[in-house]
Amino acid sequence: MTTTSRAGRPKASSRETLAEAACELFLERGYDATSVADITQRAGVSRSSFFNYFSSKSDVLWSGLDARIDGVGAALGELGDRADAAAVRSILVDALRGFAPDPLALALRNRTAMGLDDELTRDSALRLARLASIVASAASASGVPRIRADVVGAAHAAAVLSSLRAWAEQGAGYSAPETVLADALSSLDDLRWG
Structure with missing residues (x-):
């Protein structure tokens, strides 16, 4: 069973979702202008979820x-x-x-x-x-x-x-x-x- 966190996008794993969100934001805003909070918001996960998968x-x-x-x-x-x-x-x-x-x-x-x-x-x-x-x-x-x-x-x-x-x-x-x-x-x- 897949759930969707954003319209049209099945939620794979939080790791994949976070990586995809980060790359989208890096392309849109640039790396320096993108925060961890921006990434978690785009991915629809909590900040603690981000740090479960990534250290930075x-x-x-x-x-x-x-x-x-x-x-x-x-x-x-x-x-x-x-x-x-x-x-x-x-x-x-x-x-x-x-x-x-x-x-x-x-x-x-x-x-x-x-x-x-x-x-x-x-x-x-x-x-x-x-x-x-x-x-x-x-x-x-x-x-x-x-x-x-x-x-x-x-x-x-x-x-x-x-x-x-x-x-x-x-x-x-x-x-x-x-x-x-x-x-x-x-x-x-x-x-x-x-």
């Missing part, structure tokens, strides 16, 4: 990718000292498999219209640093010297974030994000793991 307005955009980065960290942690370039790249590509258009993809594609240029630059840098650290730790655990591990981690993280941006900008129907990432990672072939 920015989290609406990033929560999907953050969960995938958490998954990468867990998978690489399981590899331990057995991590090598092929295994790490496979885990990274798998992390983007099935990445459907979401609030982040919409934001990357419409960053200027949504007033998100500065926000996405800042928040992308945080995810880039986090993912680089995860990959560098895996490289280091497998015996790669620390400086090389840091360089390898940064390069692989940059490939992931850049691939997501390129995929979103070209439109979700053009190719799959994991395909864009696999192509980007192939450009790192000269960057030896060990």
Whole structure:
């Protein structure tokens, strides 16, 4: 049984409803001019419901990718000292498999219209640093010297974030994000793991 919170729109989940409302408002008003209260009002849910799903307005955009980065960290942690370039790249590509258009993809594609240029630059840098650290730790655990591990981690993280941006900008129907990432990672072939 579906209920409607707004005319013509079946209520999916509060998370989806909140994300949709946020993206609509970011397009209409811009990111900075949109408050959490505006989002909850548009979605027809309470403020506490918003914070059950998201820690901040920015989290609406990033929560999907953050969960995938958490998954990468867990998978690489399981590899331990057995991590090598092929295994790490496979885990990274798998992390983007099935990445459907979401609030982040919409934001990357419409960053200027949504007033998100500065926000996405800042928040992308945080995810880039986090993912680089995860990959560098895996490289280091497998015996790669620390400086090389840091360089390898940064390069692989940059490939992931850049691939997501390129995929979103070209439109979700053009190719799959994991395909864009696999192509980007192939450009790192000269960057030896060990």
